[in-house]
Amino acid sequence: xxxxxxxxxxxxxxxxxxxxxxxxxxxxxxxxxxxxxxxxxxxxxxxxxxxxxxxxxxxxxxxxxxxxxxxxxxxxxxxxxxxxxxxxxxxxxxxxxxxxxxxxxxxxxxxxxxxxxxxxxxxxxxxxxxxxxxxxxxxxxxxxxxxxxxxxxxxxxxxxxxxxxxxxxxxxxxxxxxxxxxxxxxxxxxxxxxxxxxxxxxxxxxxxxxxxxxxxxxxxxxxxxxxxxxxxxxxxxxxxxxxxxxxxxxxxxxxxxxxxxxxxxxxxxxxxxxxxxxxxxxxxxxxxxxxxxx
Amino acid sequence: xxxxxxxxxxxxxxxxxxxxxxxxxxxxxxxxxxxxxxxxxxxxxxxxxxxxxxxxxxxxxxxxxxxxxxxxxxxxxxxxxxxxxxxxxxxxxxxxxxxxxxxxxxxxxxxxxxxxxxxxxxxxxxxxxxxxxxxxxxxxxxxxxxxxxxxxxxxxxxxxxxxxxxxxxxxxxxxxxxxxxxxxxxxxxxxxxxxxxxxxxxxxxxxxxxxxxxxxxxxxxxxxxxxxxxxxxxxxxxxxxxxxxxxxxxxxxxxxxxxxxxxxxxxxxxxxxxxxxxxxxxxxxxxxxxxxxx
DNA sequence: TAAAAATACTCCATAGGTATTTTAT
DNA sequence: ATAAAATACCTATGGAGTATTTTTA
Numbered sequence: 290x291x292x293x294x295x296x297x298x299x300x301x302x303x304x305x306x307x308x309x310x311x312x313x314x315x316x317x318x319x320x321x322x323x324x325x326x327x328x329x330x331x332x333x334x335x336x337x338x339x340x341x342x343x344x345x346x347x348x349x350x351x352x353x354x355x356x357x358x359x360x361x362x363x364x365x366x367x368x369x370x371x372x373x374x375x376x377x378x379x380x381x382x383x384x385x386x387x388x389x390x391x392x393x394x395x396x397x398x399x400x401x402x403x404x405x406x407x408x409x410x411x412x413x414x415x416x417x418x419x420x421x422x423x424x425x426x427x428x429x430x431x432x433x434x435x436x437x438x439x440x441x442x443x444x445x446x447x448x449x450x451x452x453x454x455x456x457x458x459x460x461x462x463x464x465x466x467x468x469x470x471x472x473x474x475x476x477x478x479x480x481x482x483x484x485x486x487x488x489x490x491x492x493x494x495x496x497x498x499x500x501x502x503x504x505x506x507x508x509x510x511x512x513x514x515x516x517x518x519x520x521x522x523x524x525x526x527x528x529x530x531x532x533x534x535x536x537x538x539x540x541x542x543x544x545x546x547x548x549x550x551x552x553x554x555x556x557x558x559x560x561x562x563x564x565x566x567x568x569x570x571x572x573x574x575x576x577x578x579x580x581x582x583x
Numbered sequence: 584x585x586x587x588x589x590x591x592x593x594x595x596x597x598x599x600x601x602x603x604x605x606x607x608x609x610x611x612x613x614x615x616x617x618x619x620x621x622x623x624x625x626x627x628x629x630x631x632x633x634x635x636x637x638x639x640x641x642x643x644x645x646x647x648x649x650x651x652x653x654x655x656x657x658x659x660x661x662x663x664x665x666x667x668x669x670x671x672x673x674x675x676x677x678x679x680x681x682x683x684x685x686x687x688x689x690x691x692x693x694x695x696x697x698x699x700x701x702x703x704x705x706x707x708x709x710x711x712x713x714x715x716x717x718x719x720x721x722x723x724x725x726x727x728x729x730x731x732x733x734x735x736x737x738x739x740x741x742x743x744x745x746x747x748x749x750x751x752x753x754x755x756x757x758x759x760x761x762x763x764x765x766x767x768x769x770x771x772x773x774x775x776x777x778x779x780x781x782x783x784x785x786x787x788x789x790x791x792x793x794x795x796x797x798x799x800x801x802x803x804x805x806x807x808x809x810x811x812x813x814x815x816x817x818x819x820x821x822x823x824x825x826x827x828x829x830x831x832x833x834x835x836x837x838x839x840x841x842x843x844x845x846x847x848x849x850x851x852x853x854x855x856x857x858x859x860x861x862x863x864x865x866x867x868x869x870x871x872x873x874x875x876x877x
Numbered sequence: 878t879a880a881a882a883a884t885a886c887t888c889c890a891t892a893g894g895t896a897t898t899t900t901a902t
Numbered sequence: 903a904t905a906a907a908a909t910a911c912c913t914a915t916g917g918a919g920t921a922t923t924t925t926t927a
Contacts (some may be wrong), residue, residue, distance in 0.1 A: 291586060292585060306906085312635075316892090316894090317895080320893045322909095323909095326908085329882060333669055334668045340854065341901050341905065342905080344907090352664050356660055356661045361652055367651055367654075368584075370647050439801060494746045523855070563646075601882060610918065613920085618918095634925085854901085
């Protein structure tokens, strides 16, 4: 068996089309077709159900594709190891981050990271948590900022910081002049929240439950900025993570009484990552940068 | 990079001797020597510290050896997966079946199938015909029980059996004591039928046309059991497939004069299915089970 | 000087390309 | 009729063999 064959198989599983897969692998369609056939012959099983209109992966094929992906990640890790053996601070670092954190955290830390790890090329992927976890497992990114707790056993995490949530209200609101929000202030009140799929939505919902507050039923925002504008327009109030609390006309941010609601942010990477050592250093740098700037 | 190269590297790390390692890999010493050099060149780092008396693995070499071992294990796992997938009588078989057949046919055949194909895990999906065909094409199920005729060219079918329709009437009905239903008996009569989307509805409608019978306009049942209860309650009469004709209080089932109305049931799978052979055997088993039990 | 790795060279298996055919919708 | 996969055939890369040389404890 050959690593290339596995690449071909994985590409085929991804594109479900011999021509497209071949193109992605920079070989001709017959070349890929032949190698897949050889692989099937070698393994003695059908991996693919072919017709001219559809390419389906068989059940056993799917299992093998998963393994193959893993193997390709490991092979990539070998290259990574070699690169970082040449210079641990050189190469690429692809980091995922979710949308309710990205625009507020990145401006804080990226300058410091770029300065400290000047030979490293940073690539950023902004996606919702579920996508990030998939991409991590698939080896498409090296690490991701995620909110704890995390149930993934194959991921290593370092805790970076806890971010407090403040209550965002219109300046005209009765709570706008409060120094602190008490438990009872929000009882039976309605909050504007984000749409499904944002991890922050879940965190906010669980905090709502504690406070016996509820969600406004007829509206869900697609981003924190939308949410901020809704609040500024006087439509309602919401929870806002501290880094996102830039002062704005018509807006007041008020801290909660302890226990304050917060989200716990970590950096996560595959247990098997070749960049373990580097990622630990990156984590340390983030921690200290956030500490001095927050 | 090549899996063989990794084997060579791991063997060398184990034996710390090019000649011995080469022997273990069933190649000549120069062959192994060359490939290790090529690997070092590819990765751009020294993996081995050579002298004629000692072979030492460098620090980065050691890390890579560990990875390589892991990769070789994974590759072995792929072979293992393939080996266990080879037994066509093991694994999963996902079969779709439509709701007017499922509860009557399955109790007949599933015990026999489970006994005959004991290493196979059967999964059943009960959905209307249109859904089943979609799921088949998408590769979500391996096969489906469907009523003939079938317009799908990409599906292979084996005819399993023909199932006769009987007339179900309340015992108080004028036809309840008839031995046989003649063509003219139903002329201009009204029948209770199933709701849209059931293939049996279409079959019944087409038979109604032949007999110049019509459908009761103000009611459509959602299942055969509802239909049976409606008839038992004296609301009207309907067609009932033979397997569903369990005797019930207040109900009589009467056969039709030839040509009897019937539905033709087949097992269908993708022309490209990897389980062709198995499915043919399953079909045979179903045919003989139905024959002996019907 | 002796054991072991590296080099030189030759061969051939096979991956991969282009052109074409087959297949299924 | 058409899109897509399979086949045929050719080329060339590179893996592996044997014979030999170089290296260094």
